[in-house]
Amino acid sequence: MSTRATTMETCEYEHSDSTRDELLSSLSSTSINSLFDSGSQFYSSSTLPGSSTITPVVSNEYLECQRNKTIDKLFQPKLKSYKHHESQQIPEDRVKVVVLLVGLPASGKSTLCHQIKDFVNSKTKYGCGVYNAGDVRRKRSLAFNDANFFDPNNKSAQQDRDLYATITLNHLLADFDKIDIGFLDATNTTVERRHKMLELISSKDIPVVILEVESIFSDFNIISGKLNNADYINKDNRMAFQDFKNRLRHYKSVYEPVTWEELDTYGDQVTAYVKCTNGGESFELTKNKEVEEREMDDKKNGVEESGFWYFKVLQQFIDQYDESVGIEYRKSAKEFRIDW
Numbered sequence: 001m002s003t004r005a006t007t008m009e010t011c012e013y014e015h016s017d018s019t020r021d022e023l024l025s026s027l028s029s030t031s032i033n034s035l036f037d038s039g040s041q042f043y044s045s046s047t048l049p050g051s052s053t054i055t056p057v058v059s060n061e062y063l064e065c066q067r068n069k070t071i072d073k074l075f076q077p078k079l080k081s082y083k084h085h086e087s088q089q090i091p092e093d094r095v096k097v098v099v100l101l102v103g104l105p106a107s108g109k110s111t112l113c114h115q116i117k118d119f120v121n122s123k124t125k126y127g128c129g130v131y132n133a134g135d136v137r138r139k140r141s142l143a144f145n146d147a148n149f150f151d152p153n154n155k156s157a158q159q160d161r162d163l164y165a166t167i168t169l170n171h172l173l174a175d176f177d178k179i180d181i182g183f184l185d186a187t188n189t190t191v192e193r194r195h196k197m198l199e200l201i202s203s204k205d206i207p208v209v210i211l212e213v214e215s216i217f218s219d220f221n222i223i224s225g226k227l228n229n230a231d232y233i234n235k236d237n238r239m240a241f242q243d244f245k246n247r248l249r250h251y252k253s254v255y256e257p258v259t260w261e262e263l264d265t266y267g268d269q270v271t272a273y274v275k276c277t278n279g280g281e282s283f284e285l286t287k288n289k290e291v292e293e294r295e296m297d298d299k300k301n302g303v304e305e306s307g308f309w310y311f312k313v314l315q316q317f318i319d320q321y322d323e324s325v326g327i328e329y330r331k332s333a334k335e336f337r338i339d340w
Contacts, residue, residue: 094292095207097181097310098172100197101212102188102258104251105244106226109215109335115325119317126180127312133186136164138230145231147246152254160198160220163301169197181310189255191262198269209271213320214258216277217333255258263288274314278328279333283318286309 065067103109113130120128137145137160149157165186172182194212201210226232232240256262263273268290275284287295291308 008255018289039155041157070314073283073308094311095209096176096179097185098208098210099181100188100194100210100212101183101185102194102212103216105187105248106257107215107217107278109187109213110185111329112213112276112280113185115321115329116314116317119320119324120313121183123316124313126309127178128181128183129172129175130183130185131168131175133161133165133168133184134230136168137161138173140164140167144235147198147243147250150247152250157161162193165193165197166200173201173206173208176206176208179315187251189251189254194262202269210269211272211274211310211314212258212263212270213276216257218278254297259275263277279330280321281330283321284310284316285318 072196099113101109101113109129110132117128117130120126141159145157150153150161152158165184165188168186169184172184175182184197188197198210201208226244227237227240229240229244232244235243258273258275263270263286268288270288271291272285272287274286276282277284295308
């Protein structure tokens with residue numbers, strides 16, 4: 001992975017029809033949910049319950065009746081066939097994009113991917129979907145997952161969290177007959193988890209490129225936004241606030257930010273790394289060596305634009321970000337504060 005950086009600034013299962021499931025999905029779509037009320041400039045009809053991309057999940061009843069089947073058969077929906085060979089040239093517009101989000105809870109990950117989804121779906125010819133691992137966990141869990149569920153020393157819960165991430169990613173990959181860009185909206189805070197997700201992607205015979213997008217909020221107190229998170233429906237605000245602080249403490253204890261050394265171990269498997277800081281105050285886009293070499297060859301051969309359609313879309317999003325939502329989003333984030 002090159003060190004050159006340019007700083008600039010959603011299967012085979014049916015979506016749930018229940019009001020509760022739609023509510024859970026909409027509430028988990030952003031850390032600062034009030035910013036997406038219909039009166040806000042962040043509002044988009046594509047983020048409303050019933051029209052947003054709701055992470056497809058398997059019902060508890062289905063899991064119960066299938067409990068004797070293997071995990072592999074149960075949680076891997078049948079994927080469309082994308083047979084190809086190493087030497088086969090894949091048309092540019094046929095390549096799909098997996099975006100692996102990285103970041104602590106309340107770091108703006110979900111907000112960012114929904115902003116990109118709205119931009120892609122409304123301003124380009126491509127389709128984008130968001131697949132939230134928290135939605136899968138909430139659907140699968142029979143009880144409230146308090147902060148203890150996120151304790152890294154809770155091995156049983158760790159296995160469940162890994163499983164929920166795997167289910168979510170499998171549904172994302174299975175939806176590539178309907179979308180072009182899929183966001184795996186999960187924390188992916190450790191190198192081990194990211195490796196697992198990359199291994200799963202590489203095991204599928206699908207022509208995809210992988211982008212890692214890390215979101216970091218260092219200055220804003222947006223933890224209070226989690227009071228509206230789907231985990232805390234009908235919960236006392238003080239309890240919810242303290243529980244989420246404890247959850248965040250668990251995540252911080254194991255968080256491993258993406259490093260150049262880690263990216264180097266992926267070789268060309270990860271096409272690019274994007275770092276978003278403080279709600280888009282800065283975006284750093286770093287492409288892998290293969291991409292940079294191709295862009296240099298195109299430039300030498302007089303090709304004005306290289307054929308990486310996803311980079312064009314990403315650059316367009318970055319270029320218009322502040323004007324469309326960025327400035328107001330950061331302002332609202334700074335003002336969104338509850339002190340107990």
